[in-house]
Amino acid sequence: MFRKSITVILMIAILFSFVNLGGLTVYAENLIIGTEETYSFTSTVTADNVLTLQNRNKDYVVYYRDGSVKEYGRDSSITSLTVPNRGKAIVTARTNSISCTYNDFTVNFETNPVLNVKVIPARETFTFKNNSVAALNLLSNNRPCDYVLYAKDGSIASYPCR
Numbered sequence: 001m002f003r004k005s006i007t008v009i010l011m012i013a014i015l016f017s018f019v020n021l022g023g024l025t026v027y028a029e030n031l032i033i034g035t036e037e038t039y040s041f042t043s044t045v046t047a048d049n050v051l052t053l054q055n056r057n058k059d060y061v062v063y064y065r066d067g068s069v070k071e072y073g074r075d076s077s078i079t080s081l082t083v084p085n086r087g088k089a090i091v092t093a094r095t096n097s098i099s100c101t102y103n104d105f106t107v108n109f110e111t112n113p114v115l116n117v118k119v120i121p122a123r124e125t126f127t128f129k130n131n132s133v134a135a136l137n138l139l140s141n142n143r144p145c146d147y148v149l150y151a152k153d154g155s156i157a158s159y160p161c162r
Contacts, residue, residue: 031100038092038110045104051081052101057094059115090114
């Protein structure tokens with residue numbers, strides 16, 4: 001029984017580190033995101049906050065406080081994300097685990113990957129239906145496409161043309 005208690009304490013101790021910033025010691029936390037796992041990081045401070053990420057092959061989305069998208073990446077090798085005032089970052093480890101270092105974030109495990117990808121071949125049509133109560137963002141790789149957004153009643157909400 002005593003040996004198991006020591007093991008647990010040592011495992012927990014590995015998850016925390018201290019960062020020295022010009023004589024000021026800041027408590028930082030570390031998290032390993034396993035392959036195909038997703039975590040959200042919600043900033044608890046009123047200034048921009050940095051989330052440090054190691055390893056490649058991650059999908060991520062950074063949101064402003066109002067829920068609009070600041071930036072996103074697919075299969076990215078980015079090493080830090082700047083999360084705006086009270087904003088959120090969601091990160092999915094794709095093929096390798098990711099080591100994250102952070103301070104002043106509320107962290108939650110998410111059951112779904114941050115990005116669901118659907119490749120639509122040229123000249124084909126695809127329908128996306130939002131079945132949730134929240135607004136969802138559709139993001140493209142910026143290739144020219146035509147699309148129509150419909151309201152719940154079936155009327156055309158917008159028809160942005162390129």
